[in-house]
Amino acid sequence: MAQYFDIDDILAEDELVPAVFKEAANGVGIFDSSDDTNRVEAGSKAELPFWLASELHLRQAVSINVPPCFNKKTREEIEADAAHVDLRKRCPYFYELGCKLAHLIDDRILSDKNIGPVLFVAFQTRYKDVLVKAHTSALSVTAKNLTLLTREETKLYETAQSSTAAFKKWKMGGPRFQKAYVLGRKRKPTE
Amino acid sequence: MCCKKTDYLRLEKEMYGRKASELVKELASSEPGQLAAFDNDLFAQVVEECNGHLVHLQSSLLRKIQEEGSDSQTTRNADHFGALIHHLSLVRNKRCLMAYVYNRAEVIRSLGWTVECVLPEEIGEKLSTSEKEYFKNHSATLQAYMAELDLDLAVVICLFLDGSLNCRIKKVNQGSLDDSTVIDVSTTEVQKVPRMQLRGWNVFRI
Numbered sequence: 068m069a070q071y072f073d074i075d076d077i078l079a080e081d082e083l084v085p086a087v088f089k090e091a092a093n094g095v096g097i098f099d100s101s102d103d104t105n106r107v108e109a110g111s112k113a114e115l116p117f118w119l120a121s122e123l124h125l126r127q128a129v130s131i132n133v134p135p136c137f138n139k140k141t142r143e144e145i146e147a148d149a150a151h152v153d154l155r156k157r158c159p160y161f162y163e164l165g166c167k168l169a170h171l172i173d174d175r176i177l178s179d180k181n182i183g184p185v186l187f188v189a190f191q192t193r194y195k196d197v198l199v200k201a202h203t204s205a206l207s208v209t210a211k212n213l214t215l216l217t218r219e220e221t222k223l224y225e226t227a228q229s230s231t232a233a234f235k236k237w238k239m240g241g242p243r244f245q246k247a248y249v250l251g252r253k254r255k256p257t258e
Numbered sequence: 259m260c261c262k263k264t265d266y267l268r269l270e271k272e273m274y275g276r277k278a279s280e281l282v283k284e285l286a287s288s289e290p291g292q293l294a295a296f297d298n299d300l301f302a303q304v305v306e307e308c309n310g311h312l313v314h315l316q317s318s319l320l321r322k323i324q325e326e327g328s329d330s331q332t333t334r335n336a337d338h339f340g341a342l343i344h345h346l347s348l349v350r351n352k353r354c355l356m357a358y359v360y361n362r363a364e365v366i367r368s369l370g371w372t373v374e375c376v377l378p379e380e381i382g383e384k385l386s387t388s389e390k391e392y393f394k395n396h397s398a399t400l401q402a403y404m405a406e407l408d409l410d411l412a413v414v415i416c417l418f419l420d421g422s423l424n425c426r427i428k429k430v431n432q433g434s435l436d437d438s439t440v441i442d443v444s445t446t447e448v449q450k451v452p453r454m455q456l457r458g459w460n461v462f463r464i
Binding site for chain 2: 071072073074075077078081085090091092093094095097106112113114116118119122123126128
């Protein structure tokens with residue numbers, strides 16, 4: 068429930084996921100091609116938003132496939148050089164969506180569809196890279212790498228930068244060393 | 259956001275829940291702590307979509323299920339899944355609407371600590387009628403609480419957190435004190451300084 072009002076969580080669930088209907092459904096006009104009967108036949112393929120696909124999947128009404136942003140090409144690029152893959156273009160909620168999907172898809176354990184390890188490798192490599200860049204690059208320079216970052220990574224970058232700025236400010240001035248309150252009350256050694 | 263592969267059914271432009279997501283996206287695109295104008299139009303459209311789902315659910319699908327005499331708990335036919343999709347869309351729309359109102363209310367509550375009882379016009383016109391009412395009530399509750407304690411918490415917090423009793427007050431906005439005025443504010447005196455006088459001033463430790 069803690070995430071019920073979370074904006075990013077809501078938007079992450081809006082990402083499209085390929086799904087195949089296992090059951091027919093009446094009275095739903097969600098597709099362009101649907102005629103007046105508004106019926107979806109079993110076996111139709113569609114890209115549904117995650118919030119719909121996941122619930123239908125849990126009730127065995129559709130089967131979910133891995134979205135294109137976790138396809139073989141992306142995996143290979145991540146394995147080659149994770150830091151320079153444009154994840155934002157592929158899916159701005161790459162990690163959030165991936166974590167949610169991993170729970171649903173992992174039970175089928177197919178080695179090329181298991182997205183958990185991909186997420187882990189991508190995050191591990193990029194996390195370090197993002198932090199290094201945020202700590203070293205000048206504040207005014209907005210690196211072009213920023214456009215490659217997902218929402219989560221952008222937040223991390225901004226947080227790291229503000230903490231660097233706060234550290235620099237602290238280093239520059241202000242009374243830094245204050246006597247702790249307890250120190251004054253320390254008993255003097257008796258001779 | 260249409261499908262790339264040809265064998266996939268194309269989603270309707272007005273796919274269920276899309277307007278509600280737009281509403282949340284509006285919220286996400288505003289700066290943290292800032293309010294954009296309340297989107298009455300889009301909000302009403304989402305509510306309308308919810309009504310549409312309800313009509314579909316109650317008047318056609320559920321009634322059909324009942325007429326057929328099948329048990330809606332156990333039957334898994336096309337009507338059941340149609341009803342399910344409408345139900346899930348309703349739940350999704352509700353979540354988006356709630357998040358929109360909730361996250362805005364959070365900003366409005368924080369305004370209670372920084373703005374005087376009367377909202378400035380540029381903020382006021384961004385709020386909906388019920389939000390204005392909410393701000394008024396919340397602000398009044400805060401004031402009543404502070405009056406009960408006989409303490410202006412909005413000011414005292416920064417002094418106590420600073421851990422210092424001697425403070426320099428620097429002019430930020432228009433005020434009656436001189437720019438260079440340095441006054442000693444002790445914990446007892448803070449309560450004596452009229453609230454209005456300290457508003458709009460930054461308090462720094464010497």
